[in-house]
Amino acid sequence: MERTRFVLKGDIAYSLDPTTIRTVSDGYLVCLDGKSAGVFDALPEQYAALPLLDYTGRLILPGLVDLHVHAPQYTYRALGMDLELLEWLETNTFPEERRFADLDYAARSYGKFVDDLVHSPNTRACIFATCHTDATLLLMDLLDQSGLVTMVGRVNMDRNCSDIIREESADFSLSETRRWVENAHFAHSTPIFTPRFVPTCSDEVLAGLGRLQRETGLPVQSHLSENFGEIAWVKELCPWSAFYGDVYDRFGLFGGEGCPTIMAHCVHSTPEETARMAQKGVFIAHCPQSNTNIASGIAPVRRYLDLGIPMGLGSDVAGGAILSIFRAMADAVQVSKLRWRLVDQGLKPLSAAEAFWLGTAGGGAFFGQVGSFAPGYELDAIVVDDSRLATVRPFTVEERLERCIYLSEDRDITAKFCQGRQLF
Numbered sequence: 131m132e133r134t135r136f137v138l139k140g141d142i143a144y145s146l147d148p149t150t151i152r153t154v155s156d157g158y159l160v161c162l163d164g165k166s167a168g169v170f171d172a173l174p175e176q177y178a179a180l181p182l183l184d185y186t187g188r189l190i191l192p193g194l195v196d197l198h199v200h201a202p203q204y205t206y207r208a209l210g211m212d213l214e215l216l217e218w219l220e221t222n223t224f225p226e227e228r229r230f231a232d233l234d235y236a237a238r239s240y241g242k243f244v245d246d247l248v249h250s251p252n253t254r255a256c257i258f259a260t261c262h263t264d265a266t267l268l269l270m271d272l273l274d275q276s277g278l279v280t281m282v283g284r285v286n287m288d289r290n291c292s293d294i295i296r297e298e299s300a301d302f303s304l305s306e307t308r309r310w311v312e313n314a315h316f317a318h319s320t321p322i323f324t325p326r327f328v329p330t331c332s333d334e335v336l337a338g339l340g341r342l343q344r345e346t347g348l349p350v351q352s353h354l355s356e357n358f359g360e361i362a363w364v365k366e367l368c369p370w371s372a373f374y375g376d377v378y379d380r381f382g383l384f385g386g387e388g389c390p391t392i393m394a395h396c397v398h399s400t401p402e403e404t405a406r407m408a409q410k411g412v413f414i415a416h417c418p419q420s421n422t423n424i425a426s427g428i429a430p431v432r433r434y435l436d437l438g439i440p441m442g443l444g445s446d447v448a449g450g451a452i453l454s455i456f457r458a459m460a461d462a463v464q465v466s467k468l469r470w471r472l473v474d475q476g477l478k479p480l481s482a483a484e485a486f487w488l489g490t491a492g493g494g495a496f497f498g499q500v501g502s503f504a505p506g507y508e509l510d511a512i513v514v515d516d517s518r519l520a521t522v523r524p525f526t527v528e529e530r531l532e533r534c535i536y537l538s539e540d541r542d543i544t545a546k547f548c549q550g551r552q553l554f
C-alpha cells in the first residue's frame with residue numbers, strides 16, 4: 131500500500147549519534163512524502179488530520195541496514211563452517227553459485243531469499259549476486275517488487291577460481307557487466323560494481339571496472355583484508371601494491387570523490403590501509419558473525435570509529451548464518467569484548483547503543499539520509515511487538531530496545547515501512 135503521509139504512534143527509539151539513543155514513550159513519528167518530519171511527545175496541530183497508525187505499546191525503530199550479504203549463498207547458510215575463507219569458497223560457495231546459471235533455480239532460490247528479507251528487520255541491503263547477468267537482473271526485479279531499497283552487484287571473477295564458475299575472459303566479464311548495467315532499470319534496486327575480491331579479478335577487469343565506474347558514477351563493493359591467506363595471496367599477485375586496498379585504489383575503485391565504496395571485513399587492515407580508508411571515506415562493512423564462523427579474526431572496530439571511518443554492519447550470509455542485523459549488533463558487541471579481553475585492552479568494547487547506531491544510521495549513511503528518525507531522513511521503520519519478551523519487572527524503552535537486539539525474532543516484527551511505503 132502506498133501511504134506516504136501518515137503518523138505512527140508508539141514507543142519510539144533512534145540514534146542521535148553513535149553513543150546516544152533518543153527514546154519517546156507513547157510518541158508520534160510523522161511521515162511526509164516518504165521522509166520523517168520528526169518525532170514528538172504530543173502530535174503537533176498541523177499533523178492532526180493525517181492518518182494515524184496506532185501501535186501503542188509497541189516499539190518503533192528505524193529499519194536496519196545490511197551493508198554486506200550474498201543472496202545466492204542463502205541456500206546453504208549454516209553449513210560448511212569448518213573451513214577458512216579460501217577453502218570455504220572453493221568447497222561450498224563456488225559450486226552453489228554456479229547453479230545460478232539456471233534461471234529457474236535462481237528464481238526459486240532468490241524468491242525465498244527476498245521473502246525472508248522482507249520479513250526480517252532489515253529495510254536496506256547491499257547485495258552480492260553471482261557472475262550471471264540474467265539471474266542478477268531477476269534478483270533485482272524481485273527485490274524491486276518487494277519495496278525494499280537495495281544495491282545489487284553482478285559479481286566479476288575471471289581468474290584463480292575453479293573453471294565451473296570462472297568467467298571465460300576479462301572482455302566477457304566487462305561486456306556482461308555493461309549489459310547488466312544497461313538493463314538494470316528498477317526503482318528501488320540499483321546496480322553497484324562488485325569485483326569479488328582481488329584474487330579472482332585480473333588487472334584488466336579491475337581497470338575496466340574503474341573506467342565503467344568513472345563513466346557511470348555507480349558505487350562499488352568488494353572484500354578487503356578478511357583472512358591471512360587471502361592477504362598473503364594478494365601480496366603475491368600484486369607485488370607492486372603498497373597494501374591490499376591499494377590494489378583497488380590504483381584502479382579507481384576505493385572511495386574518494388564520486389566513487390562511494392564499501393569494503394567488507396577489514397579484519398587485518400594495516401595502519402597504512404586504515405589511513406587510506408579514512409582519507410578516501412571508504413565505508414567498512416563489519417561482519418562479526420562471518421568473521422567468527424570462518425575464523426577470520428576480530429576487526430578493530432573501536433579503532434575505525436575513533437578515526438571517523440564510515441561504517442555499518444553486514445550479515446555476510448553465508449559466512450554469517452543469520453540475515454537479521456539485530457544479530458549482527460549483538461555479535462559486534464560480543465566480539466569487541468573478546469578483542470578487548472584477549473588482544474588489545476586499549477580498545478574499549480562497543481556498547482549496545484554503538485552497535486545499534488552501526489546497524490541503523492552508521493550503515494544507512496551509504497544510502498543517504500537513512501537510519502534515523504531525525505527530520506529529513508527517509509522513513510524506514512519497523513514495528514516490533516516485544517510483548518513476548520516481557521517479564522514481571524518494567525523496562526524503559528531503551529532497555530526494551532537493548533533486549534530486542536539480543537532476543538527478538540523476525541516473527542516479532544509486525545509492520546515494516548521503507549521510504550514511507552508499508553511493506554506489510
Ligand code: GUN
Nearest residue numbers: 223326327353420446449
Ligand atoms: N571473499 C571473496 N568472496 C567471498 C565470499 O563469498 N564471502 C566472504 N566472506 N568473503 C569472500
Ligand code: FE
Nearest residue numbers: 200353394446
Ligand atoms: Fe562476503
